[in-house]
Amino acid sequence: MTIAIVGAGLGGLTLARVLHVHGIEAVVYERESSRHARGQGGMLDIHSGQRALREAGLVDGFHAIARAEGQDMRLLEPDGTLLWQEDTPEDAPLLRPEVDRADLRDLLLDSLPEGTVRWGRAFASADGGVLRFADGGSATHDLLVGADGAGSRVRALLTDARPAHIGRHVVELGIPDIDRTRPDLAAMVGRGNYWVLGDGLSLAAQRNGDGRVRIGLGFHRTAEDWIATSGIPFDDPAAAKARLVDLLAGWDPRFTALIAACDDVVVPRPITALPIGLTWPSTPGVTLLGDAAHLMPPVGEGANMALLDGASLGLALAAHPDDHPTAVAEYEREMFERTAAAARMSADVHELLMSPDAARKMLAFFQPG
Incomplete structure (x- = not known):
C-alpha cells in the first residue's frame, strides 16, 4: 500500500x-x-x-x-488589575x-x-x-x-x-530578545502566558523559547472585511503600531508600552473555523x-x-x-x-x-x- x-x-x-x-x-x-x-x-x-x-x-x-515554566499564566483587566497569577513550581509535572x-x-x-x-x-x-x-x-x-x-x-x-470567519481578527506583533532589550517588560510578562481581556479587545503575550515575546491583539465582533475597513495602515508598520496604541486608549500604560516596543512585523489575521x-x-x-x-x-x-x-x-x-x-x-x-x-x-x-x-x-x- x-x-x-x-x-x-x-x-x-x-x-x-x-x-x-x-x-x-x-x-x-x-x-x-x-x-x-x-x-x-x-x-x-x-x-x-x-x-x-x-x-x-x-x-x-x-x-x-x-x-x-511556559505553563505560567497571568490574567489582567485593561486597567491593570491582576485577577489571576499561576507560577509553575520547578518540580511540576509536564x-x-x-x-x-x-x-x-x-x-x-x-x-x-x-x-x-x-x-x-x-x-x-x-x-x-x-x-x-x-x-x-x-x-x-x-x-x-x-x-x-x-x-x-x-x-x-x-x-x-470551507472555513468561515467567526467574528474575530488578531494582529500579531512581537518583541525580539526581550530580556536584553526590555527587561522591564520581560519581568511584567513573565515566563509563560500573559492575558489582558477587555470588552471587544484583548491582548495576549507569550514568551517563546527563542527569547521573543509574541503578542496578539484580538479584535472581537469584527466583520469579515475588517482588515480593509479598520483604518489601520497595515502596509506601514510604524503607523500601524501607533494606531494600535491609540486603540488601547484608557488601558494601563504598561500594555501600550508592550505594543510600542514591538518590531516592524505586524500581521493581521482573520480567525476562521x-x-x-x-x-x-x-x-x-x-x-x-x-x-x-x-x-x-x-x-x-x-x-x-x-x-x-x-x-x-x-x-x-x-x-x-x-x-x-x-x-x-x-x-x-x-x-x-x-x-x-x-x-x-x-x-x-x-x-x-x-x-x-x-x-x-x-x-x-x-x-x-
Whole structure:
C-alpha cells in the first residue's frame, strides 16, 4: 500500500512517524521548499497530544524541548488589575508544557528516514490514484491523507465545507530578545502566558523559547472585511503600531508600552473555523486530519488534535495493513467524536473571550466553583 500524506505539519509528520514505527512506509509531500522556508509560529500547549508522541516513541525527546515554566499564566483587566497569577513550581509535572512549534516539528522531521518528506511538491489535484503537483509532476498512491491545514485542497475531495470567519481578527506583533532589550517588560510578562481581556479587545503575550515575546491583539465582533475597513495602515508598520496604541486608549500604560516596543512585523489575521462536528461519508482511498478536517478556534486544542489524529490513523493502518478502507473508517469514527467535543469546547472558550465581561468569566473558568 502506497500512502501519500499531503502536508508536513504536525499531524502529517506524526502519522508518518507512527507508520514508520510499525514498519509501514509513507511519503510526505510538502509545498514549502525546505523545513526552514518560513517561520513556524509560536509556542504550543501540548497536553492530550503527548499520548500521540508516546505512540511515536518521541515523548522523551519532547520532554527535553518542552518548557514547564511556559505553563505560567497571568490574567489582567485593561486597567491593570491582576485577577489571576499561576507560577509553575520547578518540580511540576509536564502536564501542559509549552513547546516551540518549530522545535516540535524538527523533532518529528528528524525521526523520519531520509527522503520521507519531498519538499517543494505543492498538491494540485488527485484522480484515479494519481497525485498531480503544481510543478507538473505526479505520483501514484493507494491512500491519500490530506494534512494540508486550514486551506486544505485535499478537503474538496470529501466535502464542500470551507472555513468561515467567526467574528474575530488578531494582529500579531512581537518583541525580539526581550530580556536584553526590555527587561522591564520581560519581568511584567513573565515566563509563560500573559492575558489582558477587555470588552471587544484583548491582548495576549507569550514568551517563546527563542527569547521573543509574541503578542496578539484580538479584535472581537469584527466583520469579515475588517482588515480593509479598520483604518489601520497595515502596509506601514510604524503607523500601524501607533494606531494600535491609540486603540488601547484608557488601558494601563504598561500594555501600550508592550505594543510600542514591538518590531516592524505586524500581521493581521482573520480567525476562521470549520463547522463543529463536520463529517463526511467514509471514502476508500482518501481521508483528512488536523486543521484540514476540523479547524477550530485557536484556544489550545488544534495542535493536540492534529497529533492525536496522526497517531490514531497510523495505529488503525498498522492494525489493518491490508485493508485501508476499514482502517480509514475506524479512524474517522474515533476522530469525528473526539474532535467534535474539542471543537465545541473551543467554541465555548471563544465565545467567552468575545463577551463584554471576558476577564471575569475567564477567572471563573480558571476557578470553577
